[in-house]
Amino acid sequence: MSTNMQTNSALAEDPHLRRGPRGYPLLPGGYGRSTYYTGAPSPYAVRGQGCRVWDDRGRELIDANNNFTSLIHGNAHPEIAEAAVKALSSGASWGIPNLHEWELADLLLSRLPDLDQVRFANSGTEAVMSAVRIARASTGRDRVIVTKGGYHGTSDVALAPGGPANARGVPRGVIDDVTPVPLNDVEFLRRSVEAAPGAYAAIILDLLPNRAGLLHISEEFVTTARDLATRHGIVLIIDEVISLRLGAHGLSGEYGVSPDLLTTGKTIGGGFAVGAIAGLGELMSEVDPTRPGSLPHGGTFSGNPVSMAAGAVALRLYDESEVKRLNALGDAARESVAGRVADAGWEVRGRGSLLRAVPAGSAQVDASTQHRLWWESYNRGLLGSPANLLSLSTPMDQVVADEIADRLADAVLAVADAQN
Ligand code: PMP
Numbered sequence: 001m002s003t004n005m006q007t008n009s010a011l012a013e014d015p016h017l018r019r020g021p022r023g024y025p026l027l028p029g030g031y032g033r034s035t036y037y038t039g040a041p042s043p044y045a046v047r048g049q050g051c052r053v054w055d056d057r058g059r060e061l062i063d064a065n066n067n068f069t070s071l072i073h074g075n076a077h078p079e080i081a082e083a084a085v086k087a088l089s090s091g092a093s094w095g096i097p098n099l100h101e102w103e104l105a106d107l108l109l110s111r112l113p114d115l116d117q118v119r120f121a122n123s124g125t126e127a128v129m130s131a132v133r134i135a136r137a138s139t140g141r142d143r144v145i146v147t148k149g150g151y152h153g154t155s156d157v158a159l160a161p162g163g164p165a166n167a168r169g170v171p172r173g174v175i176d177d178v179t180p181v182p183l184n185d186v187e188f189l190r191r192s193v194e195a196a197p198g199a200y201a202a203i204i205l206d207l208l209p210n211r212a213g214l215l216h217i218s219e220e221f222v223t224t225a226r227d228l229a230t231r232h233g234i235v236l237i238i239d240e241v242i243s244l245r246l247g248a249h250g251l252s253g254e255y256g257v258s259p260d261l262l263t264t265g266k267t268i269g270g271g272f273a274v275g276a277i278a279g280l281g282e283l284m285s286e287v288d289p290t291r292p293g294s295l296p297h298g299g300t301f302s303g304n305p306v307s308m309a310a311g312a313v314a315l316r317l318y319d320e321s322e323v324k325r326l327n328a329l330g331d332a333a334r335e336s337v338a339g340r341v342a343d344a345g346w347e348v349r350g351r352g353s354l355l356r357a358v359p360a361g362s363a364q365v366d367a368s369t370q371h372r373l374w375w376e377s378y379n380r381g382l383l384g385s386p387a388n389l390l391s392l393s394t395p396m397d398q399v400v401a402d403e404i405a406d407r408l409a410d411a412v413l414a415v416a417d418a419q420n
Helices: 004-011 078-088 099-111 124-139 158-163 172-176 186-195 219-232 250-255 281-287 305-317 321-344 367-379 398-419
Strands: 045-049 050-053 062-064 117-121 145-147 178-181 198-203 234-240 262-263 275-279 346-351 354-359 388-392
Touching: 062 398, 099 117, 099 275, 099 305, 117 124, 117 281, 124 145, 124 158, 124 234, 124 262, 124 281, 124 346, 145 186, 145 321, 158 172, 158 178, 158 346, 172 178, 172 234, 178 186, 178 321, 186 198, 186 281, 198 219, 219 234, 219 367, 234 250, 250 262, 275 281, 321 346, 354 398, 367 398
Parallel strands: 145 178, 145 198, 198 234, 234 262
Antiparallel strands: 045 050, 050 062, 117 275, 262 275, 346 354, 354 388
16 A cells, blocks of 8 residues: 555646646546545546456556446447437437437336336436435425435435534534434334324435445335335335346345335446436326426436437346346355455455445444555456445456456455554
8 A cells, every 4th residue: 555655646746636826726636526536646547448447557457436336337338339429419418308218217117117207317416305305395394314324425415414524514404304323223213203203204215325334224124114104104215326236126126115216326327427216106296397386307417318318228238137147246256255355354245246345344444444445456457436336347257257356355355464
């Protein structure tokens, strides 16, 4: 790591880090997204093809970051690129509806047989924000339950449970309206709802919350949430922005639980900006503009033909057999790495095509350990997310999955060694 840091501090004069006349980098901290940050100046992506990315330092990387899990078919998939270019060459977006919206709506809803309607947005953040508004409008209530440590984007409600550092700038009133429930604490969940049954508009669940350590939500917690929501007229929102990839009917399908609203994004845009709220007709009709007093829902680029056309191809290509194949590759990779890092005090969490190595038993991993592992992985030609969430993509096969497992295990052992 220290070698990396030296190499990286030598990049302080990075030509990319352009400063304005008053001395500020043009991008705060030098980054266009805070979520890129890995503790030291980042390499820049130059090109991607299939499951590989090349950077400006001349490194070839296996791309298991996949733009934070969204590139389910890897980089520049020829059929997706063709669909996007075809759509773009007919006009990037219009101010009247386009037929690609119907196509993607149809494909998405066919995977979510209990839900009736969908609205598109430009990100998961927007999708969750709109779902919460629909829930509040339809129930006439304000309060929302979320699981502690979960991440649902950067809207005020989504940031409220993240603790004082995360929730800076979020109004007190919003924070007071959000009840964070410890993951899998069924009694806490039950008590929270039953103490104020008429106060809650929504319960938001991510069934495999990455920020909370990629820990599974227990079946009991999920069925309790479903049951409490039904009994007390609360809207159950399942946030499948990441987890939709894990089952042919999303992760909620694997759990056998039916949300009232489901939010998603990432994989359904073929790599382009997208978000979606799918839900029961009774709730989704809140945004039906033909109804008097309906909720405003817009977004200049919501449902744009490029994201919709690319997303439609991505969903078609990610059929049940590909879901299963990628999940099996991920299951095997997790097991293989787990066996090699256990003695060093690490474990590998996740499910199906998502995996993440963490110090055994840890709830939240400190940023310096995460960054250390990111750089050790990077040095071995493996690109993960800064929190070391690795996701598989369909261009990957057994050989690549083995390579990912080897590189990850080596990287973990290097971090463990340095820490002992
Ligand atoms: N919900 C979940 C569960 C997420 O993981 C994320 C982003 N990783 C979001 C919402 C926000 O999505 P976006 O980054 O597209 O705004």
